[in-house]
Amino acid sequence: MSVKSCEKVEKSQVALTIEVGSAEFEAAIEKAYQKMRKKINVPGFRPGKAPRKIIEGMYGAEVFFEEAINIAFPDAYEAAVKEQELQVVGYPTVEMVGDVTKEGFTFKATTPVYPEVTLGEYKGLSAPKDEVKVTAADVDDRLKQLSDRNTRLVSVDREAKEGDTAVIDFEGFLDGKPFDGGKGENHSLELGSHSFVPGFEEQVVGMKAGDEKDIDITFPEDYHADLAGKAVVFKVKVHEVKEKEVPELDDEFAKDVSEFDTLKELKADLKKKITEERQKDADRAFEDALMEQVAANITADIPDAMVETQARQFLDNFKMQIAQSGIPYDQYMKMTGMDEGKLLEDAKEPALRQVRMDLAVAAIIKAENLDATDEEVEAEFQKLAEQYSMDIEMVKKYLQADQVKDQLISQKAVAVVVDSATATKPEKKTTKKAAKKSEDDAEAAEGEEKPAKKSAAKKTTKKAEEAPAEKDAE
Numbered sequence: 001m002s003v004k005s006c007e008k009v010e011k012s013q014v015a016l017t018i019e020v021g022s023a024e025f026e027a028a029i030e031k032a033y034q035k036m037r038k039k040i041n042v043p044g045f046r047p048g049k050a051p052r053k054i055i056e057g058m059y060g061a062e063v064f065f066e067e068a069i070n071i072a073f074p075d076a077y078e079a080a081v082k083e084q085e086l087q088v089v090g091y092p093t094v095e096m097v098g099d100v101t102k103e104g105f106t107f108k109a110t111t112p113v114y115p116e117v118t119l120g121e122y123k124g125l126s127a128p129k130d131e132v133k134v135t136a137a138d139v140d141d142r143l144k145q146l147s148d149r150n151t152r153l154v155s156v157d158r159e160a161k162e163g164d165t166a167v168i169d170f171e172g173f174l175d176g177k178p179f180d181g182g183k184g185e186n187h188s189l190e191l192g193s194h195s196f197v198p199g200f201e202e203q204v205v206g207m208k209a210g211d212e213k214d215i216d217i218t219f220p221e222d223y224h225a226d227l228a229g230k231a232v233v234f235k236v237k238v239h240e241v242k243e244k245e246v247p248e249l250d251d252e253f254a255k256d257v258s259e260f261d262t263l264k265e266l267k268a269d270l271k272k273k274i275t276e277e278r279q280k281d282a283d284r285a286f287e288d289a290l291m292e293q294v295a296a297n298i299t300a301d302i303p304d305a306m307v308e309t310q311a312r313q314f315l316d317n318f319k320m321q322i323a324q325s326g327i328p329y330d331q332y333m334k335m336t337g338m339d340e341g342k343l344l345e346d347a348k349e350p351a352l353r354q355v356r357m358d359l360a361v362a363a364i365i366k367a368e369n370l371d372a373t374d375e376e377v378e379a380e381f382q383k384l385a386e387q388y389s390m391d392i393e394m395v396k397k398y399l400q401a402d403q404v405k406d407q408l409i410s411q412k413a414v415a416v417v418v419d420s421a422t423a424t425k426p427e428k429k430t431t432k433k434a435a436k437k438s439e440d441d442a443e444a445a446e447g448e449e450k451p452a453k454k455s456a457a458k459k460t461t462k463k464a465e466e467a468p469a470e471k472d473a474e
Contacts, residue, residue, distance in 0.1 A: 013303060017107075118299040127421065167241075198217075
C-alpha cells in the first residue's frame with residue numbers, strides 16, 4: 001500500500017488516494033478464491049476442489065477481483081489513515097481510480113476527520129445568575145409533600161366526596177356489549193384526580209360502599225379511535241370509600257419522618273436542603289450559559305458525520321428510556337405515530353450544539369494543558385462509592401479509570417471558564433399587564449411637561465417605601 005496523495009477538502013474531510021500493489025492484491029485474490037471456491041461449479045471437480053487456475057481459465061482472471069478488492073480495502077485504508085496520522089470521525093466514501101488489473105488497483109477514500117478548532121473568548125465571560133432565596137412558603141410546600149407521603153387512607157361509612165378514594169368494580173358497554181379495556185376490579189380511584197374519562201369520577205361522587213350504579217359517558221372526540229365520540233354505559237359497584245387522614249404538623253410528626261425531635265429543627269433542615277438544591281440549580285444554569293457562549297465562540301468546520309453520530313446517540317438514549325418504561329420501542333412508535341427518520345432529523349440541531357460544546361471543552365483542555373493525576377482519579381472513585389453507597393471495587397467494575405479521568409479533565413476545563421467569569425443579575429421579566437401599563441403611562445405622559453427622569457425617580461422611591469419586606473422561613 002502507498003498513499004499517492006492526501007488532500008484536505010471542505011467540511012473537515014480528507015481525500016486519500018491509495019494504491020494497492022501487486023503483492024497485496026495477489027494475497028487478497030488468493031483469500032477471495034479460498035472464500036468463493038465452494039460456490040463455483042466446475043465440471044469434473046467436487047464443490048470447492050477446483051484449482052484457482054482452472055476457475056480463472058473458465059470465468060476469466062477478473063472472477064475474484066471484486067471480492068479481493070473488498071478484502072484488500074480495509075487494511076489498505078487503515079494503514080493509510082495511520083500513516084497520515086488522521087483522527088477519523090466517520091466512515092469514508094470510496095471511488096475507484098482507473099482500472100483494476102493483476103498489478104493492483106487505486107482508490108480514493110474521502111473521510112471525515114476531527115476538525116481544527118480555534119477558541120474564541122472563554123475567560124472573563126459574564127452571564128446572569130439567579131440569587132437563591134427560600135421563603136417560609138417554600139418550606140411549607142416541602143412540609144406538605146412530606147405530609148402527603150405520610151397521609152393514610154382510612155375507610156369511612158358515608159357517601160364519597162371529591163378527594164376520597166373509592167374502591168370500585170367497573171365494566172363499560174358500547175351498544176350493550178363490553179369493550180376492550182373497559183373493565184376493572186377492586187380499582188382504587190381518587191375522585192378528582194381526573195385519571196378516568198371526563199364525567200366518570202363526578203358521577204361516583206355521592207355513592208357509598210355497596211352502591212351500584214350505571215354511569216353514562218360520552219368519550220371525547222380526540223379519544224382512542226374505536227371509542228372517540230361514542231356514548232357508553234359503565235356499570236359501577238363501590239366496595240369501599242376511603243378518606244385521607246392527614247398527620248398534624250407538630251413535633252411528633254417531625255420525629256416520625258426525620259431524625260429531628262422538633263418541627264422547628266425539621267423546618268431548618270428543609271430550608272437548608274432547599275437552599276442547597278436551588279444553589280446547585282443556579283450554579284448549573286450559570287455554568288450552562290457560560291459554556292454555551294464558549295461553544296458559540298469557537299471556529300470549526302464541523303463534519304456532518306460528527307453531528308449524525310451525536311444525533312444517533314440521542315436516539316439510542318431515547319430508545320433506552322422507552323425500554324426502561326416497559327414499552328417496546330416499536331410499539332411506542334406505532335402508538336404515537338412517530339417516525340424514526342423525523343426523530344433523527346429533529347435531533348440534528350441539539351446534536352450540533354452538543355458537538356460544538358464537546359469541541360470547545362476539548363480545545364480548552366488542549367489550550368490549558370489540563371490533566372488528572374492517578375490520585376485524583378482514585379479520590380473520584382471513592383467519592384462515587386460513598387455517593388452511591390457501593391464498595392469502591394464494585395464502582396471500578398462499572399466505570400473504567402480512563403472514563404473517570406476524562407470526566408475529571410472536562411470538569412477542570414469548565415472550571416477554567418466558570419472561575420474566571422462574572423455573575424450578573426438576571427433581567428426582570430415584564431408581564432403583559434405590566435408592559436401594557438407602561439405603554440399607557442408613556443402615552444399619558446406625552447402631553448405632560450414634567451421631566452421623565454424625575455417622574456421615574458419619584459415612582460421608584462415610592463414603590464421601594466411601600467414594598468413589604470419578604471418573610472423568610474424561620
